[in-house]
Amino acid sequence: MEDKHIVEKQQTENLDTKQRAALEKYDAESRFRIFKNKGVGLFVTGIAIALSIYHLYTSYFGTPVTLVHRSIHVAIVLALIYMLYPPFKHAKRHFMPWYDWLFAIAALSTFIYIYMEYEQIVHRGGLPNQWDLIFGFILVVLVLEAARRVTGWGLPLLAVLFVLYGLFGRELPGIFRHRGYEWQDIVNFMYVTTEGIYGTAIGVSATYIFLFILFGAFLQKSGMGQFFNDMALAIAGQTKGGPAKVSVIASGFLGSINGAAVANVVTTGSFTIPLMKKIGYKKNFAGAVESSASVGGQILPPIMGASAFIMAEMLGIPYSDIALAALLPALLFYIGVIVQIHLRASKEGLKGISKDNLPAVKQVMKERGHLLIPLLFLMYMLFLSGRTIIFSAFLTILVTIVVAMLRKTTRMSGRDILQALENGARTALGVAIACAAVGIIVGVATLTGFGIKLANAIVTLGGESLLLTLMFTMVACIVLGMGLPSIPTYIITATMAAPALVQLGIEPLVSHLFVFYFGIFANITPPVALASFAAAGIAGGRAMQTGFISMKLAIAGFIVPYLFVYNDALLLTNxxxxxxxxxxxxxxxxxxxxxxxxxxxxxxxxxxxxxxxxxxxxxxxxxxxxxxxxxxxxxxxxxxxxxxxxxxxxxxxxxxxx
Structure with missing residues (x-):
C-alpha cells in the first residue's frame, strides 16, 4: 500500500510553490506580476482574453492586411509584457509602476500609427519620414527590453550585436564585411516592412503559434495533463523502472503540444522525479530522464511544439510531409531513452510500482479517454481535410470545448473557458516576443547578407568534408540555441546555419531538420542546459552532471541527424x-x-x-x-x-x- 500512498500523494499534493520557485529560477517567462489591486488585475486579464478572441476571430473570418495584423499582434503582446513582467528579477510584483504604464501605451501607439498611416506608408515605397523613424525606434527599443524581461539577456544581447553589425560592419575585415547601413535604414527596415520585426517569425507567431498554444491551454484546462500522467502510469508504472518510463511517455506527449521544455520539466517532473527517486534511481539520473524526455517532445509529431508549422512556412512544403519525415527520428529518440532507463533498472535491480496500486487503462480511458478526440480530429484536419492549418486549429479548439463537456470531470465552465483564453495569451507572450526579437536578428542578416556569409564560412571551415561541415553546423546550432525557446531557436538556426548544408547539395528539408534537432538539444547540452538545470533543481541533483547524463540518454538524437543527412531513408520520404x-x-x-x-x-x-x-x-x-x-x-x-x-x-x- 505504500506505493499507492506515494502515487496518490504525488498526484494530489499542492506543489504550486515548489513549481513556481523552479520555474522562476530557470525560466524568466514565469516571473510575472500578481496584482494586489483587483481592478488592475481584471484589466490585464481582459486584454489577454481580448488578444485570444482576436486571434480566434481572424482565424475564422480572415486577417487584416499583413502589416496591420502583425503590428496588432506585436503591440498587444508588448503591452501585456510591460503590464505583467517587472523590469528586474527581484522587483516587487504586486503593482505596476508608472513607467510600465507608459511603455504599454507606447507599445500600442506603434500599431495605431501603422493603422492610421498604412496607405501613406505603402505609397512612400520604403522611403521613411520622420514619424516612421520615431515610431520605429520606439518599437525596436520596446522589443529589446521586453525580450530581456521575458527571455533573459541572451536573445536581446544577440539582437543588439546584430544591430551593431548592421551599423559598423563596414569596419570588419574579411568575408563578414559589408557596405554598412545607417541607423535610419535599419529602423525603417525593422518597422514598415515585413522583413524585420514584422517578418516571417512574427507572422507565424500571429497565426499558427498563437492558436496552437491556445489549443494547448484548452487541453490543459480540460485535464489532458492528468490524462497523460494517468495513462502513462497505467501502461508503464508496473514495469522495471516504471516511474521513469511514465516520465518519458507523459513528458513526450505534453512537450509536443506545449513546446516549452523548461515548463514541461517543472510541471511533469514535480510528479515523476520524486517517484523515480523513491524506487531507487539516483537524483541526477532522475532529473536527466525528465529533461531529455521534455526536450524530445519538441521533435515529436504531430505538433512538434508548433515548430513543424514554421518549417512548412519557411520551406513552402506541406505540413504533412514534415510530420512524416520527423516521425521515425523522434520515435528512435524516445526508444533510445527508454532502453537506457530499462537497462539501468535491470542493472540496479529497480522495480516498478505494484499493479494493484496503479490506475487501470480501462478506467483511465473511461474517465478521460474522450480527450483524445480533439487530437484525432486535429490530425484528420491537418492530414486529410485539405483545410488550412489556421482554420484547422480554430475548429479543433471548438471541438475541445465540446468534447470536454461529455463528462463532468472534464467539463469546462464559462470561467474555465475564460481562464483558458487568458492562459493561452499569457503562455504565448514568451514565444511572441522571442519571435519579434528574432525578427531583428533575421532582418539584419537579410539586409547585410550575414546568413550567406556565415554559411560560406562554415563550408570553408569544413573544406571538402561533409562530416566536418556537419560538425561545425552542429556546434553553431547548439551555441545559437543556448537559453532560447525552441521556436526562435529554429528560426535563427534555419536562417544562419541551414544554408551551409544546402550549399553542399543537401535537401532543404533534411538541412532544416538537422539544425532544428541540435538547436533544440541546446536545452540539455552544458554549459547552458536550462531544461537539465531545472530538472536538477527539482531532483536535488547537480546541474552539470544532470546535463551530461541527459546528453547520454539523448544519444540517439545526437546521432540520427547525421544519419539522415547521409541517407534520407530514415525520413521515410522516398x-x-x-x-x-x-x-x-x-x-x-x-x-x-x-x-x-x-x-x-x-x-x-x-x-x-x-x-x-x-x-x-x-x-x-x-x-x-x-x-x-x-x-x-x-x-x-x-x-x-x-x-x-x-x-x-x-x-x-x-x-x-x-
Whole structure:
C-alpha cells in the first residue's frame, strides 16, 4: 500500500510553490506580476482574453492586411509584457509602476500609427519620414527590453550585436564585411516592412503559434495533463523502472503540444522525479530522464511544439510531409531513452510500482479517454481535410470545448473557458516576443547578407568534408540555441546555419531538420542546459552532471541527424512501403544496441571492447544498407554469445534482465 500512498500523494499534493520557485529560477517567462489591486488585475486579464478572441476571430473570418495584423499582434503582446513582467528579477510584483504604464501605451501607439498611416506608408515605397523613424525606434527599443524581461539577456544581447553589425560592419575585415547601413535604414527596415520585426517569425507567431498554444491551454484546462500522467502510469508504472518510463511517455506527449521544455520539466517532473527517486534511481539520473524526455517532445509529431508549422512556412512544403519525415527520428529518440532507463533498472535491480496500486487503462480511458478526440480530429484536419492549418486549429479548439463537456470531470465552465483564453495569451507572450526579437536578428542578416556569409564560412571551415561541415553546423546550432525557446531557436538556426548544408547539395528539408534537432538539444547540452538545470533543481541533483547524463540518454538524437543527412531513408520520404518497414525495423534495432552500448549493460555488464563493438554495430543498423545490416546482425550475434557466456558464469539463470 505504500506505493499507492506515494502515487496518490504525488498526484494530489499542492506543489504550486515548489513549481513556481523552479520555474522562476530557470525560466524568466514565469516571473510575472500578481496584482494586489483587483481592478488592475481584471484589466490585464481582459486584454489577454481580448488578444485570444482576436486571434480566434481572424482565424475564422480572415486577417487584416499583413502589416496591420502583425503590428496588432506585436503591440498587444508588448503591452501585456510591460503590464505583467517587472523590469528586474527581484522587483516587487504586486503593482505596476508608472513607467510600465507608459511603455504599454507606447507599445500600442506603434500599431495605431501603422493603422492610421498604412496607405501613406505603402505609397512612400520604403522611403521613411520622420514619424516612421520615431515610431520605429520606439518599437525596436520596446522589443529589446521586453525580450530581456521575458527571455533573459541572451536573445536581446544577440539582437543588439546584430544591430551593431548592421551599423559598423563596414569596419570588419574579411568575408563578414559589408557596405554598412545607417541607423535610419535599419529602423525603417525593422518597422514598415515585413522583413524585420514584422517578418516571417512574427507572422507565424500571429497565426499558427498563437492558436496552437491556445489549443494547448484548452487541453490543459480540460485535464489532458492528468490524462497523460494517468495513462502513462497505467501502461508503464508496473514495469522495471516504471516511474521513469511514465516520465518519458507523459513528458513526450505534453512537450509536443506545449513546446516549452523548461515548463514541461517543472510541471511533469514535480510528479515523476520524486517517484523515480523513491524506487531507487539516483537524483541526477532522475532529473536527466525528465529533461531529455521534455526536450524530445519538441521533435515529436504531430505538433512538434508548433515548430513543424514554421518549417512548412519557411520551406513552402506541406505540413504533412514534415510530420512524416520527423516521425521515425523522434520515435528512435524516445526508444533510445527508454532502453537506457530499462537497462539501468535491470542493472540496479529497480522495480516498478505494484499493479494493484496503479490506475487501470480501462478506467483511465473511461474517465478521460474522450480527450483524445480533439487530437484525432486535429490530425484528420491537418492530414486529410485539405483545410488550412489556421482554420484547422480554430475548429479543433471548438471541438475541445465540446468534447470536454461529455463528462463532468472534464467539463469546462464559462470561467474555465475564460481562464483558458487568458492562459493561452499569457503562455504565448514568451514565444511572441522571442519571435519579434528574432525578427531583428533575421532582418539584419537579410539586409547585410550575414546568413550567406556565415554559411560560406562554415563550408570553408569544413573544406571538402561533409562530416566536418556537419560538425561545425552542429556546434553553431547548439551555441545559437543556448537559453532560447525552441521556436526562435529554429528560426535563427534555419536562417544562419541551414544554408551551409544546402550549399553542399543537401535537401532543404533534411538541412532544416538537422539544425532544428541540435538547436533544440541546446536545452540539455552544458554549459547552458536550462531544461537539465531545472530538472536538477527539482531532483536535488547537480546541474552539470544532470546535463551530461541527459546528453547520454539523448544519444540517439545526437546521432540520427547525421544519419539522415547521409541517407534520407530514415525520413521515410522516398521509400516504398516495403522499404519503409525494413528501415523502421533495422533502425529500431540499431537504437536498441546504441542504448545498450551507452548504458554498458546487456544481460550483464558489457566489457569495454564489446561496448565499442555494439556501438559500431548500432551505427551499421541505423544507416540503412543491406551490407551494413548483415554486419550489424553479425555483431549482435557475437555480443549475445559473449554476454550469455559471461552471464552464465555470473550465475544469471535467465535472460529476464534484458
Amino acid at each position: 521509400n516504398s512501403f516495403g522499404e519503409g518497414i525494413i528501415v523502421v525495423f533495422t533502425s529500431v534495432l540499431g537504437v536498441l544496441m546504441l542504448g545498450a552500448a551507452a548504458e554498458g549493460y546487456f544481460m550483464t555488464t558489457l566489457h569495454p571492447v564489446l561496448r565499442l563493438l555494439l556501438f559500431g554495430g548500432a551505427l551499421m543498423f541505423m544507416n540503412p544498407n543491406i551490407f551494413q545490416d548483415i554486419i550489424g546482425f553479425a555483431i549482435i550475434a557475437i555480443v549475445l554469445f559473449f554476454q550469455w557466456i559471461r552471464a552464465k558464469k555470473e550465475g544469471v539463470a535467465s535472460l529476464k534482465a534484458i
